[in-house]
Amino acid sequence: xxxxxxxxxxxxxLLGLALCAGGxxxxxxxxxxxxxxxxxxxxxxxxxxxxxQHSTVAVLVDSxxxxxxxxxxxxPELTVNLSRAIGKNVQGVKxxxxxxxxxxxxxxxxWNLLPRGEVAKxxxxxxxxxxxxxxxxxxxxxxxxxxxxxAEAEIGIVEESGWDQDAFVDAWRVRAAFPDLTSLDRxxxxxQAIKLGLEANFVKQxxxxxxxxxxxxxxxxxxxxxDGVTSS
Numbered sequence: 586x587x588x589x590x591x592x593x594x595x596x597x598x599l600l601g602l603a604l605c606a607g608g609x610x611x612x613x614x615x616x617x618x619x620x621x622x623x624x625x626x627x628x629x630x631x632x633x634x635x636x637x638q639h640s641t642v643a644v645l646v647d648s649x650x651x652x653x654x655x656x657x658x659x660x661p662e663l664t665v666n667l668s669r670a671i672g673k674n675v676q677g678v679k680x681x682x683x684x685x686x687x688x689x690x691x692x693x694x695x696w697n698l699l700p701r702g703e704v705a706k707x708x709x710x711x712x713x714x715x716x717x718x719x720x721x722x723x724x725x726x727x728x729x730x731x732x733x734x735x736a737e738a739e740i741g742i743v744e745e746s747g748w749d750q751d752a753f754v755d756a757w758r759v760r761a762a763f764p765d766l767t768s769l770d771r772x773x774x775x776x777q778a779i780k781l782g783l784e785a786n787f788v789k790q791x792x793x794x795x796x797x798x799x800x801x802x803x804x805x806x807x808x809x810x811x812d813g814v815t816s817s
Contacts, residue, residue, distance in 0.1 A: 702750030734783035
């Protein structure tokens with residue numbers, strides 16, 4: 586009987602250790618799931634500028650000549666898509682038709698030399714969302730074999746009745762990226778897919794400035810992160 590008990594004790598201890606190990610692993614797995622769930626949370630964010638509500642607004646996109654030459658369709662596309670996003674989400678806003686704004690830019694070649702308040706008057710609006718697009722690239726600098734889309738711009742607000750006719754009443758720097766994956770080689774996606782994804786992220790980040798929305802609580806951990814808005 587005593588021999589049987591001596592043999593049973595190690596077995597009980599081993600069983601206990603096995604149960605403990607299994608329980609610890611389960612606890613670690615549960616903690617990992619909880620942490621991942623936390624990383625995917627979104628938080629409510631107020632508009633950085635709510636002065637577009639119940640106002641007439643024009644979206645004006647500008648860039649340097651090199652970017653215009655490299656991507657001649659980009660400015661019209663951003664003008665249309667950003668106008669649509671603002672018109673859809675900002676309460677009571679009346680957005681001037683993008684075709685009218687683009688035609689005015691074409692017919693007024695020195696428009697960016699005018700006082701900004703004068704631009705608003707000529708477009709017949711109370712507010713201008715002024716987008717100075719500074720970067721729009723699909724690859725890392727000097728490496729055309731990887732996809733790494735980045736768009737950066739200064740976003741300013743012109744108020745037709747503002748006290749300083751040549752100053753923004755508020756401004757921000759917007760940076761958008763696409764895709765999230767690192768080291769994505771050019772055989773894994775088409776140029777058109779990367780371009781459209783980057784445009785969509787940039788429009789979303791810019792339009793978010795003007796209406797309440799949800800943003801990732803942890804942008805660097807969130808699926809689809811890589812974007813950001815900062816005050817300037």
